[in-house]
Amino acid sequence: MTTQNDTTLLFRNTMRITDGHLESFRSAIVRAVEFAQQHGPQLMVQTFVDEERMLAHSFQLYRDSDAVRTHWKIADPYIQEVMKHCRVERFEVFGEPDTDVVAGVRSGVGEQCSLTFSPRIAGFVRFTAASQA
Template sequence: MVDVVIDEERTPLAHSFLLYRDCDAVRPPWRLSGPYIRGVLECCTVRHFEVFGEPDHDIVAALKTPGGASFRFVVFPRLAGLPRLERPVR
């Protein structure tokens, strides 16, 4: 799921929210969208990048060094809650 919100009062500020089931669900869109995202990043500046959950080490490494860019990157691990179940409970 992807949602982009434009802050009209502070344009050109935008917020992009991406929600993935798990790390395996992140990898295919990254492979497909990589070239397009690089083009978008030529026009944008990432100020903050926050991840909620517990991404794999390779995902964290890729996010910390996207083409050598430097921005605030934080991972907020899950503390409590009811994560989605992989399969239905019977």
């Protein structure tokens, strides 16, 4: 059965924060998330920091592959600013992006980190129109 949720994509990005860059990383993430909240296509963005291990975990939920492409197009300056203070250690894609997004993710992370793709088995989303505003 095909539903609207069949195209939903969840990205989990695990970043290693550069020593001495924690506060700059935090500031860059806050600016990037504020931009995404105002202008981005994401349905959800959440970022968490494990200061003891100097790791950050970012989760981004997209409606479909077109939304990912839109994000890449409009948010590149913010992504570049964040990347000045960390490196991607692991990138996980949950769902089935189209071939262009798969290629974009692969080229974006290159050989620098572990990259996995996990197709959906089952699920649902409870977001309402009011919570997406």
